[in-house]
């Protein structure tokens with residue numbers, strides 16, 4: 001065993017936790033004792049330096065307005081991206097947002113007009129669709145190609161969609177939630193080539209960039225294509241990486257002063273959170289400066305869990321396809337061989353097996369027959385989950 005014990009069960013019930021509390025209300029059909037493996041946060045204790053940093057904030061005894069305009073804060077972020085990705089970020093380019101999703105909403109208003117099209121690649125993280133629609137923009141789907149259990153991009157279709165002058169922005173999910181691809185250099189270059197040719201702005205959501213499975217390498221889009229960086233905004237955050245989603249802090253990399261000015265005006269106009277709370281500032285510093293070994297061990301642990309699921313599926317669930325996972329802690333399983341409707345599949349999971357996943361159709365109709373399982377929890381819970389699936393599908 002390494003330095004950290006990811007097998008330890010952390011009780012999250014009765015902690016105002018979205019994932020574990022109020023399940024009778026959020027999932028009324030789920031049977032008693034259902035395992036929540038849906039929303040993307042982790043059931044692991046955060047790294048010790050982050051806990052210590054939070055305790056020190058408590059000891060200050062005052063939680064007043066806070067500023068991130070301190071060198072320690074920027075140095076932590078710049079240091080992380082330099083060390084982990086050999087990427088030199090500009091300090092001035094780092095804008096604050098309470099979350100990546102609200103940032104995407106703001107960016108859509110800045111970069112497009114009403115009724116403009118926004119390209120997304122379904123099946124994909126569903127808030128992309130919601131934010132496009134809420135802002136009265138049009139969803140333009142460039143569906144991923146699913147063939148022989150693997151996903152790739154449909155570049156011919158992307159070119160067609162990008163060529164329509166009404167389509168001004170593409171939201172790239174990199175790594176991709178829920179299908180788990182870590183896009184290759186070649187794929188990313190091709191996306192930029194097409195977007196550049198047709199003047200399409202790219203919002204690169206790289207929130208999962210630190211959660212990379214063994215043998216894969218995440219490439220930051222704007223580092224790869226610096227010549228197009230004025231037309232790329234990158235969304236980064238320590239939230240998925242270090243299990244800090246509730247701290248509500250992300251870093252939005254905007255590369256022109258003009259767009260940064262517009263961002264500040266829109267943040268103020270729409271009343272978005274304009275700065276981090278005192279816990280978030282210290283947490284991010286402790287995470288990026290002192291918790292790297294925790295992340296490396298976490299990734300190893302997740303690789304082990306992936307291996308376990310892969311073997312289990314092969315041995316016990318011959319009709320289920322596990323999509324190879326290259327990044328994230330979200331496993332995407334294909335149950336289509338059972339010939340069930342999406343509704344029937346959901347009923348089995350919730351009512352029979354007692355398993356709460358994000359059902360595939362949430363990510364677009366392309367996700368029908370799939371389930372997204374959040375495996376960022378002790379292996380014992382994953383084992384229980386896989387056994388429940390086995391029992392539920394034994395005679396089907």
Ligand SMILES: Cc1ncc(COP(=O)(O)O)c(C=O)c1O
Pocket residue numbers: 040098099100101102125173177205207208237239245250
């Ligand atoms: C691709 C992607 N973007 C953004 C988010 C959420 O970001 P935030 O909580 O910062 O709004 C998630 C969470 O699962 C995600 O998977």
